[in-house]
Amino acid sequence: MTTQRARSGRVTIHDLARESGVSxxxxxxxxxxxxxxxxxxxxxxxxxxxxxxxxxxxxxxxLLSSRSFTIGLLTNDTYGRFTLPVMAGISxxxxxxxxxxxxxxxxxxxxxxxxxxxxxxxxxxxxxIATGKRIxxxxxxxxxxxxxxxxxxxxxGAPESVTFTADDAQGAALAxxxxxxxxxxxxxxxxxxxxxxxxxxxxxxxxxEAGGNAPVLYGIWSESWGHRAIADLWSAGGRLPxxxxxxxxxxxxxxxxxxxxxGVRVPDDVSVIxxxxxxxxxxxxxxxxxxxxxxxxxxxxxxxxMVLALAEGRPAEPGLRKLPCKLVVRQSCGGxxxxx
Amino acid sequence: MTTQRARSGRVTIHDLARESGVSxxxxxxxxxxxxxxxxxxxxxxxxxxxxxxxxxxxxxxxLLSSRSFTIGLLTNDTYGRFTLPVMAGISxxxxxxxxxxxxxxxxxxxxxxxxxxxxxxxxxxxxxIATGKRIxxxxxxxxxxxxxxxxxxxxxGAPESVTFTADDAQGAALAxxxxxxxxxxxxxxxxxxxxxxxxxxxxxxxxxEAGGNAPVLYGIWSESWGHRAIADLWSAGGRLPxxxxxxxxxxxxxxxxxxxxxGVRVPDDVSVIxxxxxxxxxxxxxxxxxxxxxxxxxxxxxxxxMVLALAEGRPAEPGLRKLPCKLVVRQSCGGxxxxx
DNA sequence: TTGAAAGCGATACCAC
DNA sequence: GTGGTATCGCTTTCAA
Numbered sequence: 001m002t003t004q005r006a007r008s009g010r011v012t013i014h015d016l017a018r019e020s021g022v023s024x025x026x027x028x029x030x031x032x033x034x035x036x037x038x039x040x041x042x043x044x045x046x047x048x049x050x051x052x053x054x055x056x057x058x059x060x061x062x063l064l065s066s067r068s069f070t071i072g073l074l075t076n077d078t079y080g081r082f083t084l085p086v087m088a089g090i091s092x093x094x095x096x097x098x099x100x101x102x103x104x105x106x107x108x109x110x111x112x113x114x115x116x117x118x119x120x121x122x123x124x125x126x127x128x129i130a131t132g133k134r135i136x137x138x139x140x141x142x143x144x145x146x147x148x149x150x151x152x153x154x155x156x157g158a159p160e161s162v163t164f165t166a167d168d169a170q171g172a173a174l175a176x177x178x179x180x181x182x183x184x185x186x187x188x189x190x191x192x193x194x195x196x197x198x199x200x201x202x203x204x205x206x207x208x209e210a211g212g213n214a215p216v217l218y219g220i221w222s223e224s225w226g227h228r229a230i231a232d233l234w235s236a237g238g239r240l241p242x243x244x245x246x247x248x249x250x251x252x253x254x255x256x257x258x259x260x261x262x263g264v265r266v267p268d269d270v271s272v273i274x275x276x277x278x279x280x281x282x283x284x285x286x287x288x289x290x291x292x293x294x295x296x297x298x299x300x301x302x303x304x305x306m307v308l309a310l311a312e313g314r315p316a317e318p319g320l321r322k323l324p325c326k327l328v329v330r331q332s333c334g335g336x337x338x339x340x
Numbered sequence: 341m342t343t344q345r346a347r348s349g350r351v352t353i354h355d356l357a358r359e360s361g362v363s364x365x366x367x368x369x370x371x372x373x374x375x376x377x378x379x380x381x382x383x384x385x386x387x388x389x390x391x392x393x394x395x396x397x398x399x400x401x402x403l404l405s406s407r408s409f410t411i412g413l414l415t416n417d418t419y420g421r422f423t424l425p426v427m428a429g430i431s432x433x434x435x436x437x438x439x440x441x442x443x444x445x446x447x448x449x450x451x452x453x454x455x456x457x458x459x460x461x462x463x464x465x466x467x468x469i470a471t472g473k474r475i476x477x478x479x480x481x482x483x484x485x486x487x488x489x490x491x492x493x494x495x496x497g498a499p500e501s502v503t504f505t506a507d508d509a510q511g512a513a514l515a516x517x518x519x520x521x522x523x524x525x526x527x528x529x530x531x532x533x534x535x536x537x538x539x540x541x542x543x544x545x546x547x548x549e550a551g552g553n554a555p556v557l558y559g560i561w562s563e564s565w566g567h568r569a570i571a572d573l574w575s576a577g578g579r580l581p582x583x584x585x586x587x588x589x590x591x592x593x594x595x596x597x598x599x600x601x602x603g604v605r606v607p608d609d610v611s612v613i614x615x616x617x618x619x620x621x622x623x624x625x626x627x628x629x630x631x632x633x634x635x636x637x638x639x640x641x642x643x644x645x646m647v648l649a650l651a652e653g654r655p656a657e658p659g660l661r662k663l664p665c666k667l668v669v670r671q672s673c674g675g676x677x678x679x680x
Numbered sequence: 681t682t683g684a685a686a687g688c689g690a691t692a693c694c695a696c
Numbered sequence: 697g698t699g700g701t702a703t704c705g706c707t708t709t710c711a712a
Contacts, residue, residue, distance in 0.1 A: 009487035010461075012705060023683045028707055035708090037681055058462040059402045060705035063688045068399060070463065073443070079620060080424045088418065091445050095452070100459050103413070103443035105431050112435070119440050121350075122398040123410065147349040223624040250624065257597070280419060284563045284590065352689060363699045368691055375692090377697055400689035403704045 016054045020045050031056070062124060071307055072102040072120035074113070074141070076155075077133040081278060082296060086131050086153055089300025097308060099126070106139065113141035121146070127307035130155050131300075135165045136197035149310030153303040154296070162310070163320045164303050166294035171325030172202035175245045175273045175292050176209035178327055182335030184243030184271050187214045190229045190255060191247025194218040199247060202275070206245055221247070226254025234262060242270050243333075249274035249281050252289055256332060260286070267334030277328050287331035294325050356394045360385050371396070402464060411647055412442045412460035414453070414481070416495075417473040421618060422636060426471050426493055429640025437648060439466070446479065453481030461486070467647035470495050471640075475505045476537035489650030493643040494636070502650070503660045504643050506634035508538045511665030512545035515585045515613045515632050518667055520549070522675025524583030524611050527554045530569045530595060531587025534558040539587060542615070546585055561587070566594025574602060582610050583673075589614040589621050592629055596672060600626070607674030617668050628670035639663050 017024045022045065029035035030045035048054075062068040073090060077083035091101055102125065104116035120128060127148050130139050132155030143150045144158045157163035172189075179187055187210040192199050203216045217232075219225035226246060233240065246252035252274030256266050266272055266287060274282060274291035282289040302323065309316055357364045362385065369375040370385040388394075402408040413430060417423035431441055442465065444456035460468060467488050470479050472495030483490045484498045497503035512529075519527055527550040532539050543556045557572075559565035566586060573580065586592035592614030596606050606612055606627060614622060617633035642663065649656055 010464075013707095014705080024706080025684075025708080026682055029682090032707080035681085041681080055458065055462050057403070057464060057705050059399045059408060059464050060688085061707080062399045063397070063403060063690095063705085064707050066688080070442075078424070078428065080420045081620075084418070084420045084424075087443065088445055091443070095455060095459070098459060100442045100444070100456075100463060102410075102440045103427065103431070104440075105428055115435060116440075118395065119435070119438060122395050123440060124350075124397060124399050224626075227626075254624075261601075280421075284594075286564075286567075353691095354689080364689090365691080365693095365700075366698055369698085372691080375697085381697080397689050400704085401691080403689080403706090404691055406704080 010057070011052055011054050013054070013056065016045070016049055016052065019052060020048045066124070067126055067311070068124040069097075069099050070102060070123060070125050071099055071304075071311070072104055072116075072125045072128045074104045074106060074116065074128060074130045074139060074143075075132060076106055076108055076139055077131065078105060078107060079133075081276075082133050082154055083131055085296035086300035086303070089297035089302075090129060090153075090304035091300075092297075093301040093304035094308065099304075099308065106141065108140055110140040113139060117141055117143070117146075121148070126311035127151065129153055129303050129307055130157070131303075132156075134196065134198075149307055151303050151307045151310070153299055157320075160318045162306055162316055162318055164299050164306070165320060165322055166296070166299065167322035167324050168198045168201035169205040170322070171275065171292040171294065172205035172245070173209050174325060174327050175275065176206050178290075178333065179243035179245060179271055179273060180209070182271060182333055186239055186241045187211075187243045187245065188233065188241040189214065189216045189245045189247070190226060190251055191216065191218060192221045192251070202247060210245075215241075219251075221250060223250050223254030223257070226251035226256075227258040228254075230255055230258035230262070244270060244272045246272065246274050249276045249278045249285075249289060249291055252291065252332070253281060253285050256285055256287075256289070267332055271333040271335065273333055282328075282330065285332065290330045290333040291328050292325045293328050295323055299323050350397070351392050351394050353394070353396065356385070356389055356392065359392060360388045406464070407466055407651070408464040409437075409439050410442060410463065410465050411439055411644075411651070412444055412456075412465045412468045414444045414446060414456065414468060414470045414479060414483075415472060416446055416448055416479055417471065418445060418447060419473075421616075422473050422494055423471055425636035426640035426643070429637035429642075430469060430493075430644035431640075432637075433641040433644035434648065439644075439648065446481065448480055450480040453479060457481055457483070457486075461488070466651035467491065469493055469643050469647055470497070471643075472496075474536065474538075489647055491643050491647045491650070493639055497660075500658045502646055502656055502658055504639050504646070505660060505662055506636070506639065507662035507664050508541035509545040510662070511615065511632040511634065512542035512585070513549050514665060514667050515615065516546050516549035518630075518673065519583035519585060519611055519613060522611060522673055526579055526581045527551075527583045527585065528573065528581040529554065529556045529585045529587070530566060530591055531556065531558060532561045532591070542587060550585075555581075559591070561590060563590050563594030563597070566591035566596075567598040568594075570595050570598035570602070584610060584612045586612065586614050589616045589618045589625075589629060589631055592631065592672070593621060593625050596625055596627075596629070607672055611673040611675070613673055622668075622670065625672065627672050630670045630673040631668050632665045633668050634665050635663055 030042045075083045106113040131153045138156040152163040189206040277293035370382045446453040471493045478496040492503040529546040614631035622629035
């Protein structure tokens with residue numbers, strides 16, 4: 001181990017060759033289990049490699065193979081509520097394959113987006129995943145015609161691309177069915193802005209499941225709207241709901257707070273169900289919120305495996321893939337397994 | 341533009357040389373503004389480069405320069421509340437310098453940590469930033485003795501390293517001083533677990549500013565604890581506070597909800613101030629929460645510039661750098677500029 | 681079974 | 697001014 005190393009402090013295949021008394025090419029074959037060679041030599045080289053801590057330079061390797069084992073993740077979800085689970089899934093799926101992820105937060109700035117895309121391409125990423133906070137809006141960058149495969153996750157994709165999204169309709173149906181299953185009969189859907197595609201999908205599914213004249217209240221994605229919606233409903237003097245399906249967990253939170261302030265008991269008098277399973281919020285709601293989970297981590301995982309497949313040249317059917325949501329039962333609906 | 345290109349679909353410096361009718365070395369010099377050459381030639385080459393969309397391969401470049409223009413970001417903050425702003429700051433600071441960021445979420449798994457660190461080193465990152473959710477805990481990986489500079493941000497660092505953190509004491513003093521400034525005299529601090537260093541720092545600063553016998557209530561970082569703390573205080577029958585400094589925004593949220601439920605008016609009767617400026621929560625609190633912002637984005641920016649400096653061989657004083665917090669005034673304290 | 685040599689894409693030195 | 701050539705660290709024929 002007294003041999004001198006490169007000034008970089010990193011040990012190269014040359015160092016290893018010198019140390020093992022064989023040539024560079026032999027070392028390469030030994031480590032990659034290529035070619036034919038004495039099993040003993042191979043073992044010895046591997047042992048010495050481990051001893052002196054040799055790790056092949058991925059840059060050099062990438063130069064040859066034109067695979068960098070790197071992908072880029074583009075997002076405009078600064079807050080990260082949606083992006084983070086997606087990201088976690090991607091990372092988890094790819095780390096086993098030795099693929100690293102460049103994170104590029106581009107806000108809604110096209111110029112910034114271009115800078116990041118160019119930087120990623122310069123760095124020879126094997127593929128790009130675009131993700132966002134809305135499935136009916138695309139990122140402010142044009143990713144068509146890039147020399148690498150692009151997969152869209154939770155953001156609108158180019159026509160002939162692969163896009164993953166949560167199945168809003170199925171999730172909403174799940175929520176509504178659950179309210180009915182636990183015995184609720186007068187249902188309301190309090191949700192976000194009508195121009196969101198996911199709002200429309202969820203509302204339609206709700207209507208289908210709850211019956212066409214169950215009211216749908218559109219508003220914004222905030223607690224305050226949930227609060228106000230309850231105020232409106234209770235002061236309108238109509239038939240009061242006993243089951244409320246909210247468009248997201250924040251609205252649900254507002255709804256539950258408003259109900260409590262009115263002395264309406266949740267879940268005894270009214271069941272409330274949210275959407276998103278934003279845990280930090282859902283768990284702190286009183287009572288903890290039953291809600292729909294979009295399985296974003298799984299979505300990320302699938303997106304990750306998909307870019308990987310495309311990068312390796314495996315073919316994939318283009319199109320929109322809707323991944324199923326799941327129900328997370330906490331206490332805001334009551335009824336879970338009990339004879340209510 | 342009819343000349344054939346490499347099968348990769350990416351145009352290389354050779355293509356560009358052929359296209360411009362000059363040698364590869366001339367092209368290189370032209371694009372990098374190196375060497376002496378006819379201004380006209382340089383301009384022509386640049387123009388053609390832009391036309392055929394030439395972008396230098398960063399892998400090849402990195403091989404030579406032993407600079408990959410890539411850094412690694414290691415985090416165990418899965419939820420991302422702290423990591424995200426830090427990350428945004430890092431990215432923002434580095435994108436101008438052409439540096440990309442590998443995101444490595446390692447949970448609290450040492451094995452996963454090692455995998456990611458190895459992968460980053462293989463990819464020749466120029467430096468690593470370690471970030472977490474607690475400044476008094478270190479990540480489950482040993483980053484000492486790495487061949488690249490390491491900077492710690494919002495997580496405990498190795499002894500001789502550069503570590504950035506928020507100035508908890510200053511932030512707490514700021515909060516407490518604000519309560520006093522707007523005329524509050526009976527102060528309480530409701531905060532998180534006593535074994536967090538930041539809890540200790542904030543509590544000491546609070547005591548210093550509020551007077552030694554102002555009570556400090558330790559609990560957990562949740563709304564429910566804030567809620568319960570108020571219940572305890574109001575049922576204990578002691579002197580009731582008119583100013584409450586909470587250890588984080590979630591606790592503050594619980595406190596405010598509990599106060600409202602008791603008919604105590606915020607901010608008329610009691611001022612409440614939080615910590616973290618977790619906007620999505622602080623803005624939805626009723627009334628919106630006045631709180632302390634740790635300037636995490638700025639912290640990230642500084643950390644980014646620091647690794648960059650270290651990577652370029654510029655020296656830096658090791659040690660802990662506490663960055664100042666700032667006060668964000670909303671409505672939960674009242675008093676802002678008014679003659680209360 | 682092993683090693684020499686070419687080459688991946690770019691840069692830098694040194695001739696011309 | 698411009699172009700050949702060595703080089704970065706590694707993989708991959710092809711000879712020996």
